[in-house]
Amino acid sequence: MIRVLLVDDQHLIRAGLRMLCEAQPDIEVVGEADNGRDAVTLAARLVPDVVVMDLRMPGVDGITATGRILADRPAARVLVLTTFGDDDHLFPALTAGACGFLLKDAPPADLIDGVRRAAAGASPFSEEVLQRLVRRAVQARVELRRPVSGLTARERDVLDLVAEGLSNTEIADRLHIGVTTVKTHITSLMTKTDSPNRVRLALFARGG
Template structure:
C-alpha cells in the first residue's frame, strides 16, 4: 500500500485528490496539510511514502517544505502538483529535491501513475515539462551527438523511449517485454551513463 500525504491550500483540490487516491486499491491517504509548515510536521509524524506537494501556499511554500522534509527524511518521494509549469517554479522545485513535477490539468490517470512511479523510485513528469527540460539540455550542449559505448541493442531501444518520456509500463507495451525487464534495463542504463535518476537519463539520451 502506498501511503500518500496531500499538501494543497485549496480544500476542494485536496478533497478531489483524496477521492481519486482512495478509489485505488493500492493507494491510501494518510494525511492532509494546507501549508508547508504543517506538511513538514505531518511528514515527520506520518512517514508517507509519497507527498503530493503544491508550490504556492501561505506561510511556508512548497519548495521550502520540500527542502525541509527531505533534509529530515531523504527517502521521501515528493511529487509537485501545480498550476504553474514555468521555469521559475520547475527548477527551484527540482533543486529542492522533488522527484517529479506534474501539472494540475493532467488527467487523473496521470497523477495516479505518477504516485505509483514515484513510490517505485521513478521520476514522473508531465510530458510538456519533460520535453522542455530535454530541449533546454540539448540547446545548452549545442545538440552535438555523443557516443554511448557498451549498450546492447535492447538498451538502446529502451533509452530511446525513456527519452520520449514513456513510463516503464508504456515502454514494456511498446517493446513487448515485462515491466521488470524494463526496470532492469533502465537501472543498467543509469549505471552506464552515470545518470542519478530517470530524468537525467532522459536528458542524457536526448543530448547523446
C-alpha cells in the same frame, strides 16, 4: 498500499485529490497539509510513500519543503502537482529532488497513474512539462547531446527505457534481468553522464 500525503494551500484541491485517491483500492491518504512547514513535519511523522506537492504556498513553499523532506528521508517520493509549468518553478523543484511533475489540469486517470508510478520508482511527467524541461535543458546547454563513450550495450538498453519513464521493476521485466542489476546499471549511467539524479538522466537520454 501506497501511503500518500497531500500538500496544497487550497482546501478544494486537497478535497478533490483525497476523493480521487481514496476511490482507489491501493492508495491511502495518510495526511494533508496546507503549507510547506506542516508538510515537512507530517512527512517525518507519517512516513508517506508519495508526497503530492503544490509549489506556491504561503510561508514555506513547495520547493523548500521538498528539499527538507528529502534531506530527512531520501527514499521519499515527492510528486509535484502544480498549475505552474514554467521553467522558473520546475527546475528549482527538480534540483530539490522532486521525482516528477504533473499539471493540475491533467485527467484524473493520469494523476492516479502518476502517484502509482512515483511510488514504483518512476518519474512521471505531464508531456507539456517534459517538453519544457528538455527545451530549457538544451537552451541552457546542459550536455544532453554530448556523446558518451564507454556505455555497454546493456547500459544503452537501460538508458532507453529510463527515457521512456519506466521504473526499475518495469525495466527489469522488459530486459529479463534482476532489479538489483538495473540499479547497478543506472548508478553507472549517472556517473558516466554526470547526471545527479534519475530525472536528469531521463532528460539526457531524451535529448541525445
